[in-house]
Amino acid sequence: MPVRATKRGDARTPISGDYDVLICGASFAGLTVARELAGTGANVLVLDRYEIGERQTSACAAPTEWLDKLGLGPAVKQTFQDLLVHRPAKHFGDPPRDHRWTLPWTFSTFDYRHLCALLAEQGEAEFDTAKVERRGAEGDGQLITVVTDRGELRAPIVIDALGWRRVLSQRSTIQPPKATLSRGLEVHPPANGVDLELWLDPKYIGPGYSWAFPADDEVRIGVGSFDPALDVKQPTLELVADEGLPAEGWQGNYIPHKLRRATEDGVFFVGDSAGHCLPTTAEGIRPALYFGLALGRELRAVIEGRQSREQALQRYAAFHDEHRFAYDWLLRVQRMVGFANPRPLMDTAMKLFTRQGFVDWSFNHYLDICPPSFIDDGAPVATPQQAPVAALA
Ligand SMILES: Cc1cc2nc3c(=O)[nH]c(=O)nc-3n(C[C@H](O)[C@H](O)[C@H](O)COP(=O)(O)OP(=O)(O)OC[C@H]3O[C@@H](n4cnc5c(N)ncnc54)[C@H](O)[C@@H]3O)c2cc1C
Numbered sequence: 001m002p003v004r005a006t007k008r009g010d011a012r013t014p015i016s017g018d019y020d021v022l023i024c025g026a027s028f029a030g031l032t033v034a035r036e037l038a039g040t041g042a043n044v045l046v047l048d049r050y051e052i053g054e055r056q057t058s059a060c061a062a063p064t065e066w067l068d069k070l071g072l073g074p075a076v077k078q079t080f081q082d083l084l085v086h087r088p089a090k091h092f093g094d095p096p097r098d099h100r101w102t103l104p105w106t107f108s109t110f111d112y113r114h115l116c117a118l119l120a121e122q123g124e125a126e127f128d129t130a131k132v133e134r135r136g137a138e139g140d141g142q143l144i145t146v147v148t149d150r151g152e153l154r155a156p157i158v159i160d161a162l163g164w165r166r167v168l169s170q171r172s173t174i175q176p177p178k179a180t181l182s183r184g185l186e187v188h189p190p191a192n193g194v195d196l197e198l199w200l201d202p203k204y205i206g207p208g209y210s211w212a213f214p215a216d217d218e219v220r221i222g223v224g225s226f227d228p229a230l231d232v233k234q235p236t237l238e239l240v241a242d243e244g245l246p247a248e249g250w251q252g253n254y255i256p257h258k259l260r261r262a263t264e265d266g267v268f269f270v271g272d273s274a275g276h277c278l279p280t281t282a283e284g285i286r287p288a289l290y291f292g293l294a295l296g297r298e299l300r301a302v303i304e305g306r307q308s309r310e311q312a313l314q315r316y317a318a319f320h321d322e323h324r325f326a327y328d329w330l331l332r333v334q335r336m337v338g339f340a341n342p343r344p345l346m347d348t349a350m351k352l353f354t355r356q357g358f359v360d361w362s363f364n365h366y367l368d369i370c371p372p373s374f375i376d377d378g379a380p381v382a383t384p385q386q387a388p389v390a391a392l393a
Pocket of ligand 1: 025133
């Protein structure tokens with residue numbers, strides 16, 4: 001049972017004030033943006049309804065190279081070179097069919113609380129707990145007001161890294177079951193495992209997949225549906241029972257599977273709030289880190305007077321849009337998986353993955369959507385040649 005550390009009762013004193021940067025959401029995306037602003041001298045506040053790392057919202061598996069390059073390696077619990085994919089038996093009474101894919105790079109599971117602590121240490125931001133409720137009425141000049149349950153805060157640069165609800169949007173309401181969302185649910189029973197496992201088995205879910213990700217002393221085991229209206233609890237219970245494990249330590253959430261707008265009325269959106277989670281795989285941690293770095297670099301250029309906030313809004317939106325082709329393509333694959341999963345067509349597709357060359361090609365292309373080399377690149381910070389316009393009053 002996680003220990004609740006969030007401020008309660010008398011400790012929840014009112015908060016108010018003006019900051020240079022207000023980052024709403026202290027998970028993968030928000031903490032990465034904060035990390036990129038370290039050393040700028042900007043007055044940065046990170047807000048979350050929970051303490052940092054208090055509430056895990058994922059199975060926490062990501063490409064190892066991303067974790068190592070960001071200095072997050074100490075949070076790793078287990079590393080995998082192979083992916084073990086289960087398909088149902090072809091004929092009644094036959095055993096299920098297993099496919100072992102050796103990946104061209106490794107995935108690692110990690111400890112959420114530890115990783116968040118490491119990311120937060122790399123930043124120099126102030127942190128406080130508050131529930132972000134909405135965007136407030138327009139402030140003075142360029143200041144944007146954010147309304148929380150503890151008071152109102154203002155800043156010229158505001159980031160929504162609050163996950164799928166996109167709380168600071170003033171436009172469309174993104175609500176299930178009609179929204180472009182998937183949903184995932186899992187349990188974390190204490191157990192050991194050696195393989196990173198996926199089930200493409202309509203017994204558990206047709207449009208989606210199921211997984212078991214071992215993490216040292218527990219296995220994160222659950223079901224994801226590309227259709228947010230489908231029940232994922234019953235199939236999760238079935239899968240856990242089939243694996244002979246207890247259904248303990250539940251956690252789940254909705255997951256956007258379509259890119260949304262990266263900026264809106266002066267606010268920056270990053271991670272799930274911008275729809276950065278990758279369709280088909282629902283891998284959202286690596287993109288949250290990647291777009292968090294990109295946004296952080298743009299904002300650093302604003303703080304250092306190398307570009308204006310408006311230029312950062314435009315450049316970040318353009319960077320986000322450059323990825324539309326890959327995201328749309330993955331969404332098409334997701335729809336195909338949803339269609340083919342219960343049919344023999346999926347077995348035909350699986351034959352492609354018996355060729356190591358195809359596994360390497362597809363997984364390398366997939367990694368290239370948000371490549372680890374981006375960490376070293378330092379792009380896309382605005383160049384000093386651009387007209388310096390101080391955005392911060
Ligand atoms: C069951 C499940 C398993 C998953 N497994 C994986 C996986 O293994 N690998 C992977 O890459 N992806 C996985 N994902 C997807 C991944 O979890 C998300 O894409 C990722 O967490 C997005 O990061 P984020 O920082 O944008 O948002 P989140 O991690 O959702 O963080 C949002 C933050 O905002 C805070 N917040 C929300 N609302 C408010 C509010 N009103 N006021 C204040 N604070 C608020 C939350 O407390 C949280 O800290 C999984 C998702 C699910 C549901």
